[in-house]
Amino acid sequence: MNILAECKGAKRIGISGHVRPDGDCVGSCLALYLYLTKSLPDADIKVFLEKPADIFSEIAGFDRINSTFGEQETFDVFFALDCSGDRLGEAEAYFLAATKKINIDHHISNSGCGDLNVVRPDLGAACEVLYDLMDKEILDKDIAMALYIGMIHDTGVFQYSNTTPDTLKRAAHLISFGFDFPRLIEETFYQKTYLQTQIMGRALMESIRFLNGRCIVSVIDRKTMDFYNVTPKDLDGIVNQLRNIKGVNCAIFMYETGVLEYKVSMRSDSCVDVAQVAAYFGGGGHMRAAGCTMKGTFHDCVNNLSLHIEKQLLENALR
Numbered sequence: 281m282n283i284l285a286e287c288k289g290a291k292r293i294g295i296s297g298h299v300r301p302d303g304d305c306v307g308s309c310l311a312l313y314l315y316l317t318k319s320l321p322d323a324d325i326k327v328f329l330e331k332p333a334d335i336f337s338e339i340a341g342f343d344r345i346n347s348t349f350g351e352q353e354t355f356d357v358f359f360a361l362d363c364s365g366d367r368l369g370e371a372e373a374y375f376l377a378a379t380k381k382i383n384i385d386h387h388i389s390n391s392g393c394g395d396l397n398v399v400r401p402d403l404g405a406a407c408e409v410l411y412d413l414m415d416k417e418i419l420d421k422d423i424a425m426a427l428y429i430g431m432i433h434d435t436g437v438f439q440y441s442n443t444t445p446d447t448l449k450r451a452a453h454l455i456s457f458g459f460d461f462p463r464l465i466e467e468t469f470y471q472k473t474y475l476q477t478q479i480m481g482r483a484l485m486e487s488i489r490f491l492n493g494r495c496i497v498s499v500i501d502r503k504t505m506d507f508y509n510v511t512p513k514d515l516d517g518i519v520n521q522l523r524n525i526k527g528v529n530c531a532i533f534m535y536e537t538g539v540l541e542y543k544v545s546m547r548s549d550s551c552v553d554v555a556q557v558a559a560y561f562g563g564g565g566h567m568r569a570a571g572c573t574m575k576g577t578f579h580d581c582v583n584n585l586s587l588h589i590e591k592q593l594l595e596n597a598l599r
């Protein structure tokens with residue numbers, strides 16, 4: 281697919297990504313926004329996202345993100361990035377009403393929801409999919425930085441097993457544009473505020489191991505989030521920290537989103553395919569990082585997840 285050829289003649293172009301946008305989502309949406317704005321100066325181009333974390337405010341175009349959505353608008357071309365249409369949240373209406381729908385993603389759980397689909401589960405980040413689709417002559421420092429941020433977030437700074445030699449070749453080209461990548465990694469990936477660190481400490485301290493220590497779970501309820509005055513964005517990274525624990529094959533982190541409702545994040549190693557577990561409960565993601573929303577008490581949720589995880593641990597042990 282040639283992005284610019286597909287947008288030829290389009291007067292109104294929209295871009296959006298998934299709810300609770302992460303680094304890859306913000307990076308890919310802004311990289312495409314910058315790329316299209318630069319290449320198609322006469323088109324009216326809009327980018328819609330739920331308000332992203334402030335750490336991403338250095339990415340060019342951040343202040344152009346539309347988080348209020350507003351009334352129904354019709355676009356000639358609408359891009360859904362880093363997700364399928366049903367995870368666009370309020371932007372889904374724009375996507376469904378668009379004349380041409382384009383879906384660019386890397387989630388194994390996405391079977392493609394557009395008129396045109398480029399879904400590459402073999403790539404670590406949606407930003408890598410976009411990089412491959414972009415004309416390299418048009419890339420500049422701002423676009424390169426946006427793509428790079430998406431890549432570091434979804435590959436855990438090139439540590440996770442979704443990192444390939446081609447990931448590093450793409451990143452090598454991107455850093456040649458000369459942005460301050462050590463500072464970006466530090467400030468967008470590793471650095472936490474004091475309150476974020478405190479609530480992480482609490483989640484770690486109150487975590488519970490089960491299935492002989494191969495699984496670990498922790499939960500933060502609404503009351504605790506209010507006490508520390510944090511929002512869900514401040515809980516990023518807790519599940520990764522749980523997964524770092526020696527002997528743990530599968531880590532689960534949950535936070536309360538409503539009455540008897542939890543947002544669930546899972547991380548695993550090669551023993552458990554958490555995308556499968558999440559998909560069973562209506563969510564999705566990648567083999568080693570996935571999520572879903574579940575109803576019930578905390579214990580109901582853990583019991584239900586545990587059945588699926590245990591089954592996989594047993595099956596994989598037999599292989």
Ligand code: 5GP
Binds near residue numbers: 563566
């Ligand atoms: P996280 O745990 O960091 O929120 O998400 C891990 C991965 O799973 C990400 O790729 C994210 O897009 C995906 N994911 C998380 N929650 C959901 C969900 O409710 N539905 C789907 N389809 N994917 C999810």
Ligand code: MN
Binds near residue numbers: 362404405434
């Ligand atoms: Mn992604």
